[in-house]
Amino acid sequence: MSFDRTLEDIAAQAWAVMEEIGRLTGTKEEGITRPCYGEGEQIAAEKVTDFARSLGLELEPDRFGNLHGVVPGADPSAKAIMTGSHLDSVPGGGNYDGLAGVMASLATAAAALRDGGNRRSIRAVAMRGEESPWFGTAYVGSRMMLGHSTLADLGGLPRFDTGRPLQEHLDELSYASAPVMPISRETVAGFFELHIEQGPLLTAKNLPVGVATDIRGNTRYPEARCLGEYGHSAALPRAYRHDAVLAVAELALEFERFWEEAERHDPSCVFTMGKFGTDPSTHAMTKVPGEVRFSFNVGSIREEVIAQADALLSRLLDSITQRRGVRFEMGPRFGSLPSRLDPALIAMVEESAKAIGHDALRLATVGHDAAMFHQAGIPASVMLVRNANGSHNPRESMAEADFVLGARVLGGAVMLAASG
Ligand SMILES: [Zn+2]
Known part of the structure; x- marks a missing residue:
């Protein structure tokens, strides 16, 4: 079977798991709540770990609770390609902001494991605490993973609803003996993130996928x-x-x-x-x-x-x-500061979309974990999937067909980067 066909199959399974996580971490009316280092985020972490394992991909936590699944490449000395997004949500948010990117990245890695033939290794990552309401600062998991902040910097921040410090919430999850992964510009050649569009442009233009040129x-x-x-x-x-x-x-x-x-x-x-x-x-x-x-x-x-x-x-x-x-x-x-996203990676997303008959709309986007990679000197790219109702609210919407298509575009781009 071709990589794309395999990915299409796995993405449909990923959709079902994503819907299940949505049911377990919220209701349609009140929205989804997955607090950083809290119960809902942990439910999502366990579900995605089980899902990845069912596809032969072992996820390993790092010191900050981010989950990594690695598909080895033919050339062990080449830098890796990373893809992923975040597991948490805002309080009363939607199911797809963050989680769709996690599921698409796991589907990509699992398909590469079966049908890949990639020169570079591919590392899928499910990150923690991207949303700022919980500890008053965004990108908690990616920020520490990439070394922009340490646990000593952030550990004392109180969670807005419990008042308890970040360190206590993290300690409850028992990642104290997990390793700090060597994620840097020395080890990673590029990062791709799939994310639900948070504005109305793709719906207005009747296009399923877009590619971000800049992060505001x-x-x-x-x-x-x-x-x-x-x-x-x-x-x-x-x-x-x-x-x-x-x-x-x-x-x-x-x-x-x-x-x-x-x-x-x-x-x-x-x-x-x-x-x-x-x-x-x-x-x-x-x-x-x-x-x-x-x-x-x-x-x-x-x-x-x-x-x-x-x-x-x-x-x-x-x-x-x-x-x-x-x-x-x-x-x-x-x-x-604004981040200009990497032109070579943008071109790969466009080429991947073209290969399956779609034009990716170029547009600007808001802050995502990709910004942390960009600031660490790692070429980064964000691709966006159509959503009619904005994000950070219970009405976030994503069609299964759009998700599967988005995952195929992401997977195609990751494979282009991993073969280069
Ligand atoms: Zn997000």
């Missing part, structure tokens, strides 16, 4: 506050007010204008204030609002657009503070 960078303030002064809504003339809602609204609308302007030369630019609220314990219809808590998030694939956003933010904070007599406490800033 961003400038983010998750816990900002604007402090004004509470007052009587009827008694206080405008000139005496220090209205926190109007102050933050001005900031929001100014940034919408910045976004409209930026979009003309940078369609990847995005601006969001996902959190924006007065305090229910002190607010009232008849009070001038004295405090607003909000988040601020600008993303782009262009470094200069992020720098312009930072500069505009600091100008606006000054001028709004002066004119409106309010005070901003922006809290910690988290930022990341």
Whole structure:
């Protein structure tokens, strides 16, 4: 049987296992919850280990709980090709963000084990804790696996729901004696990640698969506050007010204008204030609002657009503070630089899609584990599979046929890289 036929068969089995993991770790209405180093993520880890074993592929954990399955290549001195994604989900998320990439990578490795003939070894990896809500930072598993952070750096971070430190949650899973795997630019020639698309573009264009050209960078303030002064809504003339809602609204609308302007030369630019609220314990219809808590998030694939956003933010904070007599406490800033994904790997994804009769749409994407590989100097690629309803919500959708097709495109690209 050809590699592609074998992969098609195994991907259909992988789909069934993925649906089972979805049933075990959530409900359709409330969504899927697989906490980093928590119960749902561990259920997924055990299920994928059993599934891989049934296909002859042994998964081995590393010190950080990431699971690795290796298909040896004909040339043991050649660098490996890696593929994978993450097992966790956001609280109340969908089943496919992360897990689809894990299943497709395991299907790829299992098919290579049967019908491969690959020169380089292929390493499939199921990673931990990519989503930031659990410990307030993203990419926990890949970050430590690639040496960007150590367990000493992250071990003390409390999980938002249990309050217990990361180290305690990890220790419960007994990976203390597992090895730190040598994953670096010295040992890995390329990393491919399949991921559900988190926007609507593939559905809108009626295309099943895409390939990312860039990962957006961003400038983010998750816990900002604007402090004004509470007052009587009827008694206080405008000139005496220090209205926190109007102050933050001005900031929001100014940034919408910045976004409209930026979009003309940078369609990847995005601006969001996902959190924006007065305090229910002190607010009232008849009070001038004295405090607003909000988040601020600008993303782009262009470094200069992020720098312009930072500069505009600091100008606006000054001028709004002066004119409106309010005070901003922006809290910690988290930022990341944009990553340009590897052109040779993009070409391999496109060639693989073409070989089975599809054009992969080129588009920008958001942060994924692939960004950690890229930052470690390993060529990285993200391919995207159509999804109508966005991600990080229970309505995430993926058709089985699209998943199988995506796995075939991923597998084809991995084989091209592993033979080169
Ligand atoms: Zn994801």
